Amino acid sequence: AQSVSQHNHHVILSEAASLELGCNYSYGGTVNLFWYVQYPGQHLQLLLKYFSGDPLVKGIKGFEAEFIKSKFSFNLRKPSVQWSDTAEYFCAVNVNSRDDKIIFGKGTRLHILP
């Protein structure tokens, strides 16, 4: 069965530090990939997504992610984090070309120290 693995369950960084959150998926076919974010007290919302084309995807708030097909990875990065980036981040994959059903990873809770 398809699955999504997020390596870090809890990450603590200081402001201005660089961020990389790991995400790997298990599926050999064509995929669409997503990062969703949930800020404290808010809804899950889309941060960025990859369909095809340039494997480096830019999202909102300075986030980017790189799709590396050979590694089945879609890691999320930000060069300099802010306190307001404190949130839970979920990687997700869509493997069915006919619909938009997605499978989520377990999430990474990011805490930024001011």
Next chain:
Amino acid sequence: EAGVAQSPRYKIIEKRQSVAFWCNPISGHATLYWYQQILGQGPKLLIQFQNNGVVDDSQLPKDRFSAERLKGVDSTLKIQPAKLEDSAVYLCASSGGGGAGETQYFGPGTRLLVL
């Protein structure tokens, strides 16, 4: 544009009681999803509707969970009878139904505690 609405926001019940959750998707969105998110885990799909038809309910515990979307707009999810392990956040999401990779928009969720 109004987002996905859910109610109630919180619910506390005793085991073996029944409970129902309501969701109103974004206007015009054909696809509606119900997810269960247990503490420390990612959302797990319970059921997916396309208009008023079920597309996927393979992970819905059908002995106790039921869902409907009769007019292809809002939806209800019911648990009867509830078990302790049903304690979770129940998320509703909707999308335009245009196919693979379309963005899903999530509601605020209903936090259920079963005692």
